[in-house]
Amino acid sequence: TVFNDRHFSCENCDGCVSGGFDAATSQIVLCQNNIRQQSHMNRVVTHELIHAFDHCRAHVDWFKNVKHLACSEIRAANLSGDCTLMNEIARFKFGLKGHHQTCVRDRAIRSILAVRKVSKETAEKAVDEVFDTCFNDLEPFGRIPHSKADAKRAYRDFQNRDRYNANL
Numbered sequence: 001t002v003f004n005d006r007h008f009s010c011e012n013c014d015g016c017v018s019g020g021f022d023a024a025t026s027q028i029v030l031c032q033n034n035i036r037q038q039s040h041m042n043r044v045v046t047h048e049l050i051h052a053f054d055h056c057r058a059h060v061d062w063f064k065n066v067k068h069l070a071c072s073e074i075r076a077a078n079l080s081g082d083c084t085l086m087n088e089i090a091r092f093k094f095g096l097k098g099h100h101q102t103c104v105r106d107r108a109i110r111s112i113l114a115v116r117k118v119s120k121e122t123a124e125k126a127v128d129e130v131f132d133t134c135f136n137d138l139e140p141f142g143r144i145p146h147s148k149a150d151a152k153r154a155y156r157d158f159q160n161r162d163r164y165n166a167n168l
Contacts, residue, residue: 009029
């Protein structure tokens with residue numbers, strides 16, 4: 001069970017960080033001084049909820065295993081809307097073929113470097129080693145929600161997930 005007053009915290013943060021997941025307290029931190037639009041907050045909350053989901057599901061060793069962190073960052077960048085075409089255009093990053101994967105990879109590396117004191121080479125190596133497996137892990141959505149319509153379809157699929165088996 002998630003409780004808003006227990007599992008979410010709004011704080012002022014340093015730098016350009018928008019949020020974070022604190023595994024020690026199972027709390028999502030939203031950086032109120034760095035989030036200025038509702039759509040940005042929605043992406044940050046989704047990104048951090050994916051980390052929370054991974055924490056519960058995969059028993060991630062956030063502090064000692066950089067591959068665990070890399071996998072969760074890949075999944076969060078892939079599934080949260082961080083790398084939608086519109087967000088990338090707003091960042092003045094253009095490209096079509098393989099651009100989503102490139103964005104996910106770059107954002108995962110950037111996130112690792114923001115939270116761990118590791119070299120860029122270490123972060124890149126960790127991301128490269130787990131990329132294919134983690135990029136293709138679409139739980140709990142079952143699809144990459146590229147748009148609001150995709151997100152609604154993913155939610156509908158989730159609601160109907162066990163309906164077929166229940167009728168057998």
